[in-house]
Amino acid sequence: MEHLFVDFFQNTGFFLCDYRNIVMILVGLTFIYLGIAKDYEPLLLVPIGFGMLMGNIPVFQGLGLGIYENNSVLHYLYLGVTQGVYPPLIFLGIGAMTDFSTLLARPVLMLLGAAAQAGIFFTFLGALALGFAPNEAASIGIIGGADGPTAIFLTAKLAPKLIGPIAVAAYSYMALVPVIQPPIMRLLTTRKERLIRMEEPREVSKREKMLFPIVAFLLCCFLAPAALPLLGMLCFGNLLKEAVVTERLAVAARTSIIDSVTILLGVTVGASTQGDVFLTSQSVGIFFLGAFSFCIATACGLLFAKFMNLFLKSKINPLLGAAGVSAVPDSARVVQVVGQQEDPTNFLLMHAMAPNISGVIGSAVAAGVLWSFMS
Amino acid sequence: MKRAINILKKSELFKSIEEKDLGAMGQVLEQRSVQEGEILATQGDTATFFFVLKTGTILVALNDGKSALVNTTGDFIGLELLSSKGIYISTLTALTPCEIVVIPRDTFLEFIQDNSSAAATFMQAWSSYRSRTFPFLTEQDTPNMDYHY
Amino acid sequence: MEANVYGLDAINAYNGWAISVVGVTIVFTGLVMLSLAISQLHKVLDLWENRKELSLFKKKAPATDRIPVELTPGQKESARQFKLLAETLSDHFSLPKLLKLARISGIDHPHATLARLLEADIIVSDTQGYHVLNMTQFKTLVS
Numbered sequence: 306m307e308h309l310f311v312d313f314f315q316n317t318g319f320f321l322c323d324y325r326n327i328v329m330i331l332v333g334l335t336f337i338y339l340g341i342a343k344d345y346e347p348l349l350l351v352p353i354g355f356g357m358l359m360g361n362i363p364v365f366q367g368l369g370l371g372i373y374e375n376n377s378v379l380h381y382l383y384l385g386v387t388q389g390v391y392p393p394l395i396f397l398g399i400g401a402m403t404d405f406s407t408l409l410a411r412p413v414l415m416l417l418g419a420a421a422q423a424g425i426f427f428t429f430l431g432a433l434a435l436g437f438a439p440n441e442a443a444s445i446g447i448i449g450g451a452d453g454p455t456a457i458f459l460t461a462k463l464a465p466k467l468i469g470p471i472a473v474a475a476y477s478y479m480a481l482v483p484v485i486q487p488p489i490m491r492l493l494t495t496r497k498e499r500l501i502r503m504e505e506p507r508e509v510s511k512r513e514k515m516l517f518p519i520v521a522f523l524l525c526c527f528l529a530p531a532a533l534p535l536l537g538m539l540c541f542g543n544l545l546k547e548a549v550v551t552e553r554l555a556v557a558a559r560t561s562i563i564d565s566v567t568i569l570l571g572v573t574v575g576a577s578t579q580g581d582v583f584l585t586s587q588s589v590g591i592f593f594l595g596a597f598s599f600c601i602a603t604a605c606g607l608l609f610a611k612f613m614n615l616f617l618k619s620k621i622n623p624l625l626g627a628a629g630v631s632a633v634p635d636s637a638r639v640v641q642v643v644g645q646q647e648d649p650t651n652f653l654l655m656h657a658m659a660p661n662i663s664g665v666i667g668s669a670v671a672a673g674v675l676w677s678f679m680s
Numbered sequence: 681m682k683r684a685i686n687i688l689k690k691s692e693l694f695k696s697i698e699e700k701d702l703g704a705m706g707q708v709l710e711q712r713s714v715q716e717g718e719i720l721a722t723q724g725d726t727a728t729f730f731f732v733l734k735t736g737t738i739l740v741a742l743n744d745g746k747s748a749l750v751n752t753t754g755d756f757i758g759l760e761l762l763s764s765k766g767i768y769i770s771t772l773t774a775l776t777p778c779e780i781v782v783i784p785r786d787t788f789l790e791f792i793q794d795n796s797s798a799a800a801t802f803m804q805a806w807s808s809y810r811s812r813t814f815p816f817l818t819e820q821d822t823p824n825m826d827y828h829y
Numbered sequence: 830m831e832a833n834v835y836g837l838d839a840i841n842a843y844n845g846w847a848i849s850v851v852g853v854t855i856v857f858t859g860l861v862m863l864s865l866a867i868s869q870l871h872k873v874l875d876l877w878e879n880r881k882e883l884s885l886f887k888k889k890a891p892a893t894d895r896i897p898v899e900l901t902p903g904q905k906e907s908a909r910q911f912k913l914l915a916e917t918l919s920d921h922f923s924l925p926k927l928l929k930l931a932r933i934s935g936i937d938h939p940h941a942t943l944a945r946l947l948e949a950d951i952i953v954s955d956t957q958g959y960h961v962l963n964m965t966q967f968k969t970l971v972s
Contacts, residue, residue: 408867409867409870409871412864412868413864415861415863415864416857416861416864418860419857423853425852426849426852427849429845429848429852430840430845430849433839433840434835434836434839436833436834436835436839439843439845442843509871510874513874516870516874517867517870520866524859524866525859528855528859528862529855650956650957663860666863670855670856670860674852675848678851716938716940717939717940737944737948739924739925739943741924742958745925745926745958746959747923747924747925747958747960748954748958749954773925773928773940774940775941775943775947776940776941814958
């Protein structure tokens with residue numbers, strides 16, 4: 306009977322645990338705390354945090370419990386991540402909830418979204434310089450797109466082992482956008498520039514809003530076919546929304562579908578961050594590069610806006626360049642806050658949504674380009 | 681009722697919304713005349729109506745002493761009601777004799793909730809109208825953006 | 830990591846510069862093309878929708894010419910009283926407060942008079958929710 310107790314005890318988490326499990330469980334608890342108590346991106350941090358708890362319970366290998374064991378439930382759910390299924394479904398929901406009017410009213414603001422994506426490629430170079438392989442460097446670079454689903458999608462294709470640290474880095478820095486961006490915005494703009502008032506946008510008709518997803522999809526995917534899964538679903542979701550006759554499908558996409566997929570994606574990505582995979586020098590490098598990528602992307606957007614003002618009659622407030630970092634809608638809100646600190650009557654939020662949303666399209670195109678280069 | 685809808689169509693907030701999308705709201709619009717000095721709404725009272733101006737000048741007064749004037753045909757008064765827990769947050773006084781279109785609050789809320797595409801068009805128009813007419817009012821949050829990505 | 834190459838050597842070895850330049854160019858090109866396409870979209874739609882009409886009207890209504898405002902003697906007297914009341918308040922005063930003082934003071938038709946003063950630009954908004962006296966206009970129309 307004694308040996309039964311010993312066998313049982315040797316199969317418990319207490320016996321199998323090592324310090325890495327404890328560290329990751331503490332990180333998971335921190336994420337849950339930040340999500341619930343501090344309201345930092347709760348829809349993302351709570352599932353990821355709890356997934357970390359699930360993934361770091363020490364289990365006996367071979368019982369089909371861990372996420373990396375072929376016959377486990379978590380593994381089957383994780384297939385949606387590794388096979389690149391969840392991110393396009395999330396983009397379907399995003400398209401179904403996004404209003405592209407501000408972008409259509411002033412298309413030139415799209416270029417700010419494009420400029421901010423330069424951060425992806427600077428980070429790619431930085432990752433290569435730090436010794437990462439090209440496919441890993443591309444996956445790390447996409448963190449600069451500030452787009453969680455895009456980062457997970459590309460990493461699943463190019464460097465699946467890095468999904469955990471890259472996803473955690475991407476979502477962590479998205480939550481930290483209100484901390485990272487303002488100092489860079491103040492450093493790279495003058496007070497006079499921050500006071501620039503934007504022209505009122507023109508009215509956008511329903512037909513324009515309906516045609517936009519079709520035109521955007523055809524143009525972008527003809528140019529970068531590898532962007533098809535993400536852009537295709539984004540544009541499809543938007544068409545469902547704008548077509549009005551398919552409103553119930555749009556409602557399903559932006560509520561039940563996106564919420565269900567977010568739960569599964571968050572939990573499984575969190576569960577994939579097992580201590581032995583996550584707590585490595587590579588992860589440190591990824592976190593460092595992630596911060597670098599956000600800073601560079603912000604700077605590129607701001608500087609490009611200033612460059613555009615050299616040629617534009619109707620000046621753009623350069624703060625909008627920071628909204629090209631496609632952490633939607635947080636970076637647009639940061640632009641609003643920083644703008645209002647200079648002039649409380651200057652409402653930049655709706656204008657900032659234009660580069661914010663174009664950044665989503667830009668990061669999807671960049672992901673497609675990197676995928677096609679690395680394949 | 682038809683005349684009331686025509687006044688609505690002159691409003692920059694409603695003109696890009698089709699008549700059929702106005703739905704039930706189009707059926708309950710009422711046109712009223714208001715005398716000089718008449719108070720249409722008092723701050724703190726339970727809110728029951730929104731207003732669209734046809735003619736005249738209305739003073740919109742907030743509790744901190746700030747105010748704005750509404751004097752263009754089609755001008756809309758009262759959207760802050762959506763976030764003010766059902767009470768008026770400004771006092772509306774007619775400075776001149778006015779003709780207004782009255783929209784019951786419950787009907788308007790149904791229109792916003794039932795027809796997301798028309799509501800989105802309306803909210804966008806409201807955002808620019810509000811920033812022009814009431815620039816000193818603090819801005820509202822991002823429209824419909826609970827999901828972060 | 831596959832190879833122990835670092836720094837500029839790693840970037841050169843893996844064609845990093847070329848990938849970055851081409852990648853940025855493609856992203857930019859795509860969004861520039863899209864931006865150009867959608868900037869023309871509303872014009873194409875306008876042409877299509879108005880193809881049977883003889884002429885196109887722009888949506889913006891032309892600004893109406895301002896008719897010069899003239900005040901009656903009674904309104905001028907009320908305007909002087911409003912000026913005195915406004916001078917008891919701060920430079921940037923609250924319009925509802927001014928109106929209240931006018932009613933208490935017994936000025937005739939305070940609401941209509943105030944509306945007239947606003948129409949004549951004797952009282953103007955400071956865009957911050959308060960109003961100021963335009964003394965130039967006051968002297969022109971009242972004095």
